Amino acid sequence: xxxxxxxxGMISRRRFTALASAGLGAAAVAGLAPISVSAxxxxxxxxxxxxxxxxxxxxxxxxxxxxxSAVAQIxxxxxxxxxxxxxxxxxxxxxxxxxxxxxxxxxxxxxxxxVLGTWASGVTLAVAPVCQxxxxxxxxxxxxxxxxxxxxxxxxxxxxxxxxxxxRAYAEVAATRGWKRAAILGLNVPxxxxxxxxxxxxxxxxxxxxxxxxxxxxxxxxFRSETLKAAQGKPDFILISGYEPDVTGILRSAYENGLxxxxxxxxxxxxxxxxxNAGPAAEGLLLVQxxxxxxxxxxxxxxxxxxxSEYYSFAxxxxxxxxxxxxxxxxxxxxxxxxxxxHLRAVSGPSGTKVASFAxxxxxxxxxxxxxxxxxxxxxxFDAHGNISMANFRVAEVRNGKxxxxxxxxxxxx
Amino acid sequence: MSELIRxxxxxxxxIASAWxxxxxxxxxxxxxxxxxxxxxxxFMTLGGYLTLGLSAGFGMPLPLAALIAVIAAxxxxxxVDQTAFRAVRRAGILPPILLSLxxxxxxxxxxxxxxGNGAWQLDLPLTRPYDxxxxxxxxxxxxxxxxxxxxxxxxxxVLLRTRFGKAVRALADNPDLALVSGIEPEPVxxxxxxxAGLLSALGGVLLGLQSxxxxxxxxxxxxxxxxxxxxxxxxxxxxxxxxxLIVALAGEYSLxxxxxSYKSAVxxxxxxxxxxxxxxxxxxxRS
Numbered sequence: 001x002x003x004x005x006x007x008x009g010m011i012s013r014r015r016f017t018a019l020a021s022a023g024l025g026a027a028a029v030a031g032l033a034p035i036s037v038s039a040x041x042x043x044x045x046x047x048x049x050x051x052x053x054x055x056x057x058x059x060x061x062x063x064x065x066x067x068x069s070a071v072a073q074i075x076x077x078x079x080x081x082x083x084x085x086x087x088x089x090x091x092x093x094x095x096x097x098x099x100x101x102x103x104x105x106x107x108x109x110x111x112x113x114x115v116l117g118t119w120a121s122g123v124t125l126a127v128a129p130v131c132q133x134x135x136x137x138x139x140x141x142x143x144x145x146x147x148x149x150x151x152x153x154x155x156x157x158x159x160x161x162x163x164x165x166x167x168r169a170y171a172e173v174a175a176t177r178g179w180k181r182a183a184i185l186g187l188n189v190p191x192x193x194x195x196x197x198x199x200x201x202x203x204x205x206x207x208x209x210x211x212x213x214x215x216x217x218x219x220x221x222x223f224r225s226e227t228l229k230a231a232q233g234k235p236d237f238i239l240i241s242g243y244e245p246d247v248t249g250i251l252r253s254a255y256e257n258g259l260x261x262x263x264x265x266x267x268x269x270x271x272x273x274x275x276x277n278a279g280p281a282a283e284g285l286l287l288v289q290x291x292x293x294x295x296x297x298x299x300x301x302x303x304x305x306x307x308x309s310e311y312y313s314f315a316x317x318x319x320x321x322x323x324x325x326x327x328x329x330x331x332x333x334x335x336x337x338x339x340x341x342x343h344l345r346a347v348s349g350p351s352g353t354k355v356a357s358f359a360x361x362x363x364x365x366x367x368x369x370x371x372x373x374x375x376x377x378x379x380x381x382f383d384a385h386g387n388i389s390m391a392n393f394r395v396a397e398v399r400n401g402k403x404x405x406x407x408x409x410x411x412x413x414x
Numbered sequence: 415m416s417e418l419i420r421x422x423x424x425x426x427x428x429i430a431s432a433w434x435x436x437x438x439x440x441x442x443x444x445x446x447x448x449x450x451x452x453x454x455x456x457f458m459t460l461g462g463y464l465t466l467g468l469s470a471g472f473g474m475p476l477p478l479a480a481l482i483a484v485i486a487a488x489x490x491x492x493x494v495d496q497t498a499f500r501a502v503r504r505a506g507i508l509p510p511i512l513l514s515l516x517x518x519x520x521x522x523x524x525x526x527x528x529x530g531n532g533a534w535q536l537d538l539p540l541t542r543p544y545d546x547x548x549x550x551x552x553x554x555x556x557x558x559x560x561x562x563x564x565x566x567x568x569x570x571x572v573l574l575r576t577r578f579g580k581a582v583r584a585l586a587d588n589p590d591l592a593l594v595s596g597i598e599p600e601p602v603x604x605x606x607x608x609x610a611g612l613l614s615a616l617g618g619v620l621l622g623l624q625s626x627x628x629x630x631x632x633x634x635x636x637x638x639x640x641x642x643x644x645x646x647x648x649x650x651x652x653x654x655x656x657x658x659l660i661v662a663l664a665g666e667y668s669l670x671x672x673x674x675s676y677k678s679a680v681x682x683x684x685x686x687x688x689x690x691x692x693x694x695x696x697x698x699x700r701s
Contacts, residue, residue, distance in 0.1 A: 054530075054532075055531060057532065058532075214669075215674060216673075216677075217674075217677075219678075220677070221624075221625045221631060222429055222621075223625075225421065225422050225674075226674045232418055244532075245533040256541065256543055258542055274533075277534070279539070279540050280540055281540055
């Protein structure tokens, strides 16, 4: 990356010399040079824009490792159109401003055809218009339903279950446990609105009652009274729709108030840091995590690439994103954003021969066959918007400071 | 319902214990140096993170780490006052305000640079609470309240009983008169800056003990702390303590009627209503 920057720096110096000595004609020739910087060696430039720092930091590192490993595998299999993928890596800092700057750099300087791995919904929404304006595909791991309205302009795809599906998954957990009374605490942001309204609809349809629903603001620092109020209605469980700092605060408050409530939270609000910070207050916490295709060859490869024992929801998604992009390039016979955009849905399935990697799918595409990629995170069949139409979730529980799987929720639909 | 009414009182006192020292710091700077110091919220953050660094990083016991942290924050405040703020002392109200905003950004980003954007926890074991006549409170929350009351009380006594305190009050009441009676102003300003930094940092430690440390904790507390300082009467330390309790009570009891996301708005409505009746704050300005 630094290598390429210095090369383009040299070109502009060269351009300056050319202007001074050889006149405008030479300058025009040199002016074309930056375009060839990224394509010179025939590699296909792809951008990885991930939260290596900030709130998404605990996930972003693994997301990046998974993509690197997948790129190595794809290139070893010959690469799309017989060309190698060159990965340009950027940190979005879980911050929309930083993400837009990095996306512009990837698109304008590195000439990438796709940007993979935007994690926070705010980041995905900020980067989307930049990608759409340049006809570059954006692959996201964000859940906010609001993104669907942006997807109407094309080029934006999501491998993460929409918040709507999260709401239904919570209701399904309640149904399997026989819970009838829910209290809800929600961070006052768009995803809470969608999640809670979908949860409420499904929960009430199965005979449940929401006994209290309180929203709190992002800048709230203590949660003592809110937690007590939620517990007051004698709920069977308390659903928290929030992020890690507020979920931590609420769990600690419950413990310090002598409560023994059961809490249900989204998987993206719980990292090892939460379990360390909340200590005994996290015991018995129930998580609904974005599912992966456990036992599938693709997911096994993700696990072996990362070498740990965590549940790699987001890393599995970015692994799938690069495989899908490589297959779409092969199908389009062109390494352009527009080409990828035209063929992503077709290679994602559901019709066609099932394949689990670029290496399996590319030969079939070359023979003109239809393929259906089923990857590490699930079946991934993109709908008209570019969302996955069906998702798997995993329910897990914190026991003795470890996240232990409880059961799988398969095929939660829109 | 009656149980909640009792519990919200406890919540309010616990939260007020973190706001009061910071508000007292804001009040003190405004009372003597006559500008609102927006960086004092970040001294809360600094206090919390320095305590974390000393206890988790150097293995100090938490009370010792907190003590060193707040004193260190006091010296940071003193150093900034005697350099940057001193240079603009005679330039009117706007330059120190802008300086304090700049300092706010610098401190916040220094904390981010060292500790990142994530949430941290001070190393204090979680405890189950006492239940005392239906008032549920943990030993550490009781300790926070005691420390806060002691800090405000001690600061008040310093201003009331010491020569330094007399000079502070003289400069606050009538700077010109104080100068002609031979009071050397800069050491007094330095002392005030030290006290304000220390008190704000203490507020940060107390807040950190009640929730999690994030780089935005000071920024998030800035508005309530200013509301408390104004309500208490700028320059009035005891007022800050009483006002912290009023703002916190208004916020917590609003939960009986509205969503928690309106909590701070309700607190500000109460602030506005009280200021209509008592424009100089509940206990009046400067004491």
